[in-house]
Amino acid sequence: MITADHSVALPAEWRDFLALTKPRVMTLVVFTGLCGLLAAPGHIHPVIGAIVILCIAVGAGGAAALNMWYESELDAGMKRTAQRPIPAGRMDRINARDFGIALSAGSVMVMGLAAGWLTAALLAISIVYYAVVYTIWLKPRTPQNIVVGGGAGAFPPLIGWIAVTQEVTLMPIVLFAIIFMWTPPHFWALALFVKIDYAKVGIPMMPVVAGETSTRRQILIYAILLAPVAMAPWFLGGAGMIYAIGATLLSLAFVGYSVPVGLRQSSEGDAMKPEKRLFRFSILYLFALFGLLVADRLAANAGLIA
Incomplete structure (x- = not known):
């Protein structure tokens, strides 16, 4: 200590x-x-x-x-x-x-x-x-x-x-759920390239305990599951087409970044590994997704969308 x-x-x-x-x-x-x-x-x-x-x-x-x-x-x-x-x-x-x-x-x-x-x-x-x-x-x-x-x-x-x-109400709970589902693929992407640190101090992060292959598979699964959750504000009528279109494109990109992570066997190789690209994009994803929610609300208040 x-x-x-x-x-x-x-x-x-x-x-x-x-x-x-x-x-x-x-x-x-x-x-x-x-x-x-x-x-x-x-x-x-x-x-x-x-x-x-x-x-x-x-x-x-x-x-x-x-x-x-x-x-x-x-x-x-x-x-x-x-x-x-x-x-x-x-x-x-x-x-x-x-x-x-x-x-x-x-x-x-x-x-x-x-x-x-x-x-x-x-x-x-x-x-x-x-x-x-x-x-x-x-x-x-x-x-x-x-x-x-x-x-x-x-x-x-x-x-x-x-x-x-x-x-x-249901809408703020959905916003909670979006970040809840986003966190595992975001953080596990980081954990994949710092897992040695966690192993050294005995913290049972997923890559340390379950191994890289299992962690990568779960990252891809969570990315896929995140997509419909991210679309839920539109399904529930709490957001309009600005959000719907943007969230769809962002979620497809998130899954796209997750696929090479999920299919990769180890962290050896190029300096800009797929997990690092996913980690960086995941931050942009959340900023953009919530920014779209606000843009949609402002457009609706201004009468620009129904």
């Missing part, structure tokens, strides 16, 4: 606290939360809407900081994460923990006061889901950690939507 000597001031600075919040991951969290808010039917005051998105961002950052606090020993053993603030020795673990708790509790409290306690409860569940259910329980115990744990990252559009409507 990497610990810090509390008698010595560690050279932590604002960049290290920012790093604890996983800002690259937070970008996608904030974007999908904003899209859920903008695509929802109804109206929310712009100031309240901005507070909702800020609380989603701060809550996600708090959960990420708690994740880094708990996994600091594991991070120290992996090349990809060894330079994070705690394993690199720039920050005390206790300070990171307290920072995560403060962000998490503060975001839930402000969300409740600004946007209602239903929205705040969903934010609190999402934080506990990631920091406790996924990080402490699922990740070190089962190769299904990403499948079940994918729910943690699926909350933002649900929260954004319900902040506007103040009720749980």
Whole structure:
């Protein structure tokens, strides 16, 4: 376990606290939360809407900081994460923990006061889901950690939507389901080319436990299953033709990127492996899909589509 000597001031600075919040991951969290808010039917005051998105961002950052606090020993053993603030020795673990708790509790409290306690409860569940259910329980115990744990990252559009409507309906649940189904092929594509790190620290990620062939097959299966889920907003009448056409093309491309991953036997070979191409496209896919949802709603509000 990497610990810090509390008698010595560690050279932590604002960049290290920012790093604890996983800002690259937070970008996608904030974007999908904003899209859920903008695509929802109804109206929310712009100031309240901005507070909702800020609380989603701060809550996600708090959960990420708690994740880094708990996994600091594991991070120290992996090349990809060894330079994070705690394993690199720039920050005390206790300070990171307290920072995560403060962000998490503060975001839930402000969300409740600004946007209602239903929205705040969903934010609190999402934080506990990631920091406790996924990080402490699922990740070190089962190769299904990403499948079940994918729910943690699926909350933002649900929260954004319900902040506007103040009720749980089928559409925000579908948005949750899209990210839930997207997470395994997205994350397993990453896990395929960093599996040595996970094996070294004993984390039972799918490629480590089930092997590459099984993981690749499951990536392709999930990509195929994701396509009808991504089309569900249109099937349910919650989105129009702009979304339908765009989602169809994006989902076909996602499957297309997944096919060579599913058929490949190993990660040996070219530097730009199919799994890396899939991982990068999967990020673009989710940004574009949720962007289309907002574009469709704006076009409908402007009377450009029925």
